[in-house]
Every structure is written in structure tokens, then in C-alpha cells.
Amino acid sequence: MEIIIADDADQMSRTAARIVRRVLNAKPNAVLGLATGSTPLGLYRELVRMHREEGLDFSQVTTFNLDEYVGLPKNHPQSYHWFMHENLFRHVNIAPQNIYIPLGTTDNSAAFCAWYEERIRQCGGIDLQILGIGSDGHIAFNEPSSSLGSRTRIKTLAQQTIRDNARFFASIDQVPIYAITMGVGTILEAKKIVLLANGPHKADAVAAAIEGPVTSMITASALQLHRDVTAVIDRDSAAQLKMRDYYVWVQEKMVDAP
Numbered sequence: 001m002e003i004i005i006a007d008d009a010d011q012m013s014r015t016a017a018r019i020v021r022r023v024l025n026a027k028p029n030a031v032l033g034l035a036t037g038s039t040p041l042g043l044y045r046e047l048v049r050m051h052r053e054e055g056l057d058f059s060q061v062t063t064f065n066l067d068e069y070v071g072l073p074k075n076h077p078q079s080y081h082w083f084m085h086e087n088l089f090r091h092v093n094i095a096p097q098n099i100y101i102p103l104g105t106t107d108n109s110a111a112f113c114a115w116y117e118e119r120i121r122q123c124g125g126i127d128l129q130i131l132g133i134g135s136d137g138h139i140a141f142n143e144p145s146s147s148l149g150s151r152t153r154i155k156t157l158a159q160q161t162i163r164d165n166a167r168f169f170a171s172i173d174q175v176p177i178y179a180i181t182m183g184v185g186t187i188l189e190a191k192k193i194v195l196l197a198n199g200p201h202k203a204d205a206v207a208a209a210i211e212g213p214v215t216s217m218i219t220a221s222a223l224q225l226h227r228d229v230t231a232v233i234d235r236d237s238a239a240q241l242k243m244r245d246y247y248v249w250v251q252e253k254m255v256d257a258p
């Protein structure tokens, strides 16, 4: 895994945006896997800036979001549909028909999840997957004990995740209990993955994901099995990494690497 330790969340976002730009420059019709939550907000702001100021083009891009709360309609302000439109899609030139987000209001979730997986395949697979990490080490909503081979399905959120996400809702009782989420197996099929984390509250999860054993108790640790993952993390979230000095050394030496 490549580990880039940024000075702060802004630098993390700019670094991640440069990776996205590189992928889009090489493949203008790339398929992007996208995350919601607080972590990628700065990345989306930077992509919007690149679109406006540098002409970063999304016209041929296809996106698949990781997850959506079950029961929230698309126009609910806390739905991930709403989040993505507010924070990215309505500010760039992406074609609406190229946007895929799990449908939290489907009345046949099994069929929907199978269709979602099939659409990813038909679009050629995900070229670049953006991930955040939960304080319990989850990626997407693959909570501890999720199968590392799991596919898109309904998951019951962990109480920790419900507590973490209560900050977005008027009260904790309003946080949905279920979500449709890509599986760990789905995520691991992306060609390239960027894991983002910032803040001291992510330090334990980041250390477990990067340096701990591969275990379904920290689903982000499955990323160790993928051959092209870049973790772009800020100093606070890197604080518990045992090999932090080595990662910084590698970053410095990369410039002159043969």
C-alpha cells in the first residue's frame, strides 16, 4: 500500500483530487466509485474547482456510489443522493444518466443489489474507488464481521456508526438502521483505490486497517490484499501508525526512485 501522510485535511483533499485528475486525464470515460460523509467533502470541493478553473471534464465519466440509507427518499437532505448532488454532481458536467447510487427506497432490494453489481460490470468495472473509513474500521457500510467476499446487499448499521452519523440528523432516532452497501468483495474489484482519513478520531481505525491483521473485524484491513491502494491520510489520523517514519521516508525517497 502506498501511504501519503498529508499535513492536514486540505492537503489530503488536494492530493486525492490530483489522483482523480490523473485518472480522468488518462481515461476521460473512467468509472469512479464515490463515497459520502465528511471526509471526501474537501476532495469534491477541489474537483469542482478543477472543473471550473481548469476545465476538468466529467462529461464521459460514470460514477457508482458505495452506499445509501434504506428508507430515505432521494430528496431527503440526509440521503446520499442529496449529498452527492449538493456537493459534486450539480457543480460539474456529469451526465445524469451516468450517475448510479443505490436506491434506498427499492421494494426489491435483492434484485436491486444484483442489478447494481451487474451495472458496474457492464460499465467495465470501477477504475478508481474513493473510500473513507469509519471509526470502527468499516469501508462503505461493511461493518465489523462483514464477509471480506461480500457483494452489494443490505447491512444493519453498527450502533457505533449510528452514533457517529447522528451528527447529521436532528436526533439519533432518525438515523436509519439499514443501508444498501457495496460489499468488500465489490470494492476489492476496483482497479485502483484511494483511502482517505483525517482527524484523531480515525487514528485507531487507520492503524488497524494499514498495519493490523487482515480481519473482517476491521473491513478496511482487506485493502491490504489489493495491489493498488493509496492511503491519503492526514497527520492526526496517522498518529497511531507504528511505521509512520518509514512511510514519510518512502514518500521523500520516491522522488528519486529508480
Ligand code: F6R
Binding pocket: 034, 035, 036, 037, 038, 039, 040, 066, 067, 131, 132, 133, 134, 135, 138, 139, 140, 141
Ligand atoms: C460513506 C461511507 C462510509 C464513510 C465512513 C466515514 O459513503 O461509505 O464508509 O466513508 O463512515 O465517514 P466520515 O467521512 O463521515 O467520517
